[in-house]
Amino acid sequence: MRIVYYLALRLAIAALTLVGVSILVFAGLRLLPGGFEQMVLGPDASVEARAELVAKFGLDQSGPAQYVKWLAAAAAGDLGVSMATSKPVADEMLRRAPATVQVALIATATALAVGLPLGLLAGLGVGRWRSVGRVVGALGASVPEVVLGSVLVYIFSRWSLGATVGGYVPLTEDLGVSLRATLLPGMSLGIFGIALLVRTTRDSVQRVLTDGHVLTAVSQGRTRWQIVRHHVLRNASIPVLTVTATYIGYLLGGALIAEILFSVPGIGLYVYSALGNRDYAVVQAGVLLAAAVFIAVNTVADLGYAVLDPRIDARRHG
Amino acid sequence: MTGISCALRRGRAWLPAAVAAASLLVLPGLALAQGQKPVIWGKPSEVLSTDPHSSGDGSSWTVFYLIYDQLLSTDDKLNITPKLAESWEQVSPTSYVFRLRKNAAFSNGRPLTSADVVGSLKRLTDPQKARGWGKQIGGVNDVVAVDAHTVRIDLAKPNTALLSILSVATTSILPMKEIEAGSFDPAKGMLGSGPYKVAQHRQDEAWLLERNPHYWQSGKPLMDKMTIRVMPDDAARLAGLRDGSIDVATFENPDTPRLLGAIPSVQSVVQKTPNYFHLDLSGLNGNSVFKDRRVRQAAALVVDRPAIANAVFGGESAVEYAVPSAFGKKLCDGLPSYTLPRKERVAKAKALLKEAGHPNPRISLIASSVLVTYPLIAQVLQPQLQEAGFSVQVQQVPVAEWYKRVLTTNPKDSNFDASLTWFAGFSDPGIVLNWWTSGFSPVFTTFLEPVAEYGDLMAQVRQTPNGPERDRLMTRACGLIESSANMIPLVGKPDYIGFRRDQLDARFGPLEGNFDVFKYVADFKRR
Numbered sequence: 146m147r148i149v150y151y152l153a154l155r156l157a158i159a160a161l162t163l164v165g166v167s168i169l170v171f172a173g174l175r176l177l178p179g180g181f182e183q184m185v186l187g188p189d190a191s192v193e194a195r196a197e198l199v200a201k202f203g204l205d206q207s208g209p210a211q212y213v214k215w216l217a218a219a220a221a222g223d224l225g226v227s228m229a230t231s232k233p234v235a236d237e238m239l240r241r242a243p244a245t246v247q248v249a250l251i252a253t254a255t256a257l258a259v260g261l262p263l264g265l266l267a268g269l270g271v272g273r274w275r276s277v278g279r280v281v282g283a284l285g286a287s288v289p290e291v292v293l294g295s296v297l298v299y300i301f302s303r304w305s306l307g308a309t310v311g312g313y314v315p316l317t318e319d320l321g322v323s324l325r326a327t328l329l330p331g332m333s334l335g336i337f338g339i340a341l342l343v344r345t346t347r348d349s350v351q352r353v354l355t356d357g358h359v360l361t362a363v364s365q366g367r368t369r370w371q372i373v374r375h376h377v378l379r380n381a382s383i384p385v386l387t388v389t390a391t392y393i394g395y396l397l398g399g400a401l402i403a404e405i406l407f408s409v410p411g412i413g414l415y416v417y418s419a420l421g422n423r424d425y426a427v428v429q430a431g432v433l434l435a436a437a438v439f440i441a442v443n444t445v446a447d448l449g450y451a452v453l454d455p456r457i458d459a460r461r462h463g
Numbered sequence: 464m465t466g467i468s469c470a471l472r473r474g475r476a477w478l479p480a481a482v483a484a485a486s487l488l489v490l491p492g493l494a495l496a497q498g499q500k501p502v503i504w505g506k507p508s509e510v511l512s513t514d515p516h517s518s519g520d521g522s523s524w525t526v527f528y529l530i531y532d533q534l535l536s537t538d539d540k541l542n543i544t545p546k547l548a549e550s551w552e553q554v555s556p557t558s559y560v561f562r563l564r565k566n567a568a569f570s571n572g573r574p575l576t577s578a579d580v581v582g583s584l585k586r587l588t589d590p591q592k593a594r595g596w597g598k599q600i601g602g603v604n605d606v607v608a609v610d611a612h613t614v615r616i617d618l619a620k621p622n623t624a625l626l627s628i629l630s631v632a633t634t635s636i637l638p639m640k641e642i643e644a645g646s647f648d649p650a651k652g653m654l655g656s657g658p659y660k661v662a663q664h665r666q667d668e669a670w671l672l673e674r675n676p677h678y679w680q681s682g683k684p685l686m687d688k689m690t691i692r693v694m695p696d697d698a699a700r701l702a703g704l705r706d707g708s709i710d711v712a713t714f715e716n717p718d719t720p721r722l723l724g725a726i727p728s729v730q731s732v733v734q735k736t737p738n739y740f741h742l743d744l745s746g747l748n749g750n751s752v753f754k755d756r757r758v759r760q761a762a763a764l765v766v767d768r769p770a771i772a773n774a775v776f777g778g779e780s781a782v783e784y785a786v787p788s789a790f791g792k793k794l795c796d797g798l799p800s801y802t803l804p805r806k807e808r809v810a811k812a813k814a815l816l817k818e819a820g821h822p823n824p825r826i827s828l829i830a831s832s833v834l835v836t837y838p839l840i841a842q843v844l845q846p847q848l849q850e851a852g853f854s855v856q857v858q859q860v861p862v863a864e865w866y867k868r869v870l871t872t873n874p875k876d877s878n879f880d881a882s883l884t885w886f887a888g889f890s891d892p893g894i895v896l897n898w899w900t901s902g903f904s905p906v907f908t909t910f911l912e913p914v915a916e917y918g919d920l921m922a923q924v925r926q927t928p929n930g931p932e933r934d935r936l937m938t939r940a941c942g943l944i945e946s947s948a949n950m951i952p953l954v955g956k957p958d959y960i961g962f963r964r965d966q967l968d969a970r971f972g973p974l975e976g977n978f979d980v981f982k983y984v985a986d987f988k989r990r
């Protein structure tokens with residue numbers, strides 16, 4: 146029963162957050178200078194041609210009227226039609242989602258596979274891993290994505306190393322080509338994820354190691370792996386889960402720079418192009434979806450906390 | 464140091480390096496799909512509008528030429544050549560007869576007839592929806608289908624540039640029968656009689672083209688398929704050329720020839736055009752110092768065009784004039800802003816500013832981020848203008864904001880001092896000169912100070928046949944443009960192309976005026 150109450154509360158907060166996001170993105174877009182009719186028709190289009198296009202998409206109505214109409218449609222699952230292409234935004238989003246998800250999965254897998262063990266070893270102070278963790282954490286977090294991506298683009302186009310820049314096709318169309326085209330953006334984003342996880346895991350492990358129960362376990366003569374397994378990993382995992390969820394939420398929203406650099410036709414690139422063209426329907430839907438995904442992933446993480454640490458669940462409910 | 468960490472340090476080290484390495488392994492064994500490889504063009508931007516008659520974007524026009532045909536085309540010297548019209552005749556100063564190819568057909572198999580030409584030209588010149596291109600044609604009394612393959616255009620007044628205008632993508636011949644029947648909407652797709660047809664379009668990703676089996680050039684195009692891959696990042700397109708995953712790429716960056724030169728097997732082409740950059744000054748906004756013509760003239764005088772051509776384009780561009788140099792006419796090169804020594808021009812500019820009561824005017828210069836060249840030109844212009852006493856702040860703004868503040872039809876939105884943009888020269892010098900006519904384009908009316916004499920003069924330019932008299936009129940137009948100093952021609956705008964010469968046997972014209980970059984695509988073949 147408590148979990149039902151908790152979920153209902155989370156859903157209500159999520160809905161309110163989404164309404165807030167929808168107002169911000171709707172108003173923000175209208176405040177940006179320039180209109181889509183100029184972008185699509187070019188600056189020398191006649192006043193009549195522009196007015197006709199504006200009326201076609203209902204942009205001649207008042208702001209509140211447009212907002213209510215859009216929100217009601219979005220709530221019913223209708224994300225509208227792209228003003229530039231006249232194609233349904235939902236269809237275009239669905240078509241692009243696999244590319245974004247694929248890159249996000251590669252990046253997350255890379256980050257988890259490397260970042261977690263490295264962060265754990267660094268936190269435990271094993272051998273040189275502490276220094277390695279520090280260097281990887283600092284470098285990965287401080288090298289801008291655009292620089293790292295550009296270096297990867299050069300290296301992988303200069304020498305035949307398997308991965309390609311551009312040429313994405315869906316997995317179902319050609320597995321090999323699809324993986325080759327998403328490997329570099331995935332790695333590029335994954336390196337930042339590695340740094341994020343190394344630092345978080347290391348700090349979290351170090352904090353847990355100072356807890357009294359760990360010293361007690363040492364004094365009881367438990368083996369180190371028993372201590373790590375039973376007393377460190379679980380307690381150190383909550384901050385790691387938080388940053389992992391935030392990271393995945395960011396990736397699923399469309400990692401723009403990587404999608405541009407590596408010509409991945411994902412959601413980020415779609416929304417970015419639409420923003421330049423003032424294609425309101427696409428940008429509004431993209432931002433709303435990104436926010437929804439972000440909230441969903443973090444809600445799942447929230448639920449995960451209670452599984453990892455029952456004390457959290459107890460505190461939540463008095 | 465905690466007890467546990469000390470304990471662990473003493474023990475056997477375990478390494479997850481294998482996991483780390485495994486996660487970073489690439490997949491070199493995965494092979495590309497086999498089969499006939501299409502020509503792959505890495506294009507910087509997506510097609511903004513699929514309707515040629517309402518598109519104002521030159522980058523989209525380049526794609527239209529692959530799908531649609533126009534009545535006419537141009538050769539490498541900008542002379543008019545046949546296309547859908549295999550011959551034409553000017554039967555009177557205002558009347559032209561075009562004879563269409565009898566074997567032309569749309570890619571759906573339906574023969575292209577004079578009804579399609581009549582319908583397309585009427586759609587284009589509909590006064591209710593007239594765009595720049597409808598206006599370029601001018602008043603049309605009638606467009607008549609003489610027979611199934613003959614069309615007559617009756618103009619209200621002579622227009623010497625008509626044939627040139629009919630070679631531009633915006634005058635493409637559309638399948639009017641399908642449009643009128645509602646089975647085809649040009650705003651949502653493309654259906655033409657050009658060398659290729661659209662097989663698939665993935666927005667912001669790719670256009671997959673297949674040969675039009677009904678194309679009028681027998682046996683062509685030689686390549687069955689063409690893929691237009693939308694690749695916004697310059698580095699990605701360079702990488703694609705470097706690893707051979709794309710065959711050809713187009714660029715805007717003036718550094719392109721140098722970058723392409725470092726890639727073996729890639730041929731760099733700098734395609735000359737009659738297009739040129741110009742500096743626009745706000746001549747009507749009371750908040751701008753440029754409302755005073757003397758201040759505009761001062762700015763025009765201190766511009767150092769050769770310095771821009773060298774610093775920004777590494778010598779691949781050249782000084783430009785209102786009448787583009789590509790036409791070889793030299794009608795504007797005797798004007799003071801071109802002939803006076805720079806020292807003298809700077810002194811004159813300072814005197815003009817002093818006389819106007821603005822010895823040190825503060826101005827902003829808008830350089831839209833839509834082209835990498837705008838900010839580069841602005842950086843070179845900034846110290847040049849400062850030499851005369853201007854204090855210049857360069858503003859790099861998104862394209863939509865630039866349109867809103869500069870290229871707007873609403874005087875209330877017009878909010879700038881100076882801005883950079885460019886004109887296309889096409890294949891007749893009179894076309895570009897029209898833009899200085901007050902009211903000709905709605906977007907320039909918000910900053911272009913009307914020069915009464917100019918409108919009358921351009922009416923004569925449009926109506927006078929090519930020859931010394933028309934040249935004399937255009938020279939006068941150049942003088943008025945120079946003295947009004949509202950839109951100041953700067954330097955030429957070349958196009959940059961790179962292609963894999965080991966993969967593709969391709970030809971690109973040395974001079975192109977209509978954005979028909981892939982004019983010879985039907986002859987492309989794989990090596």
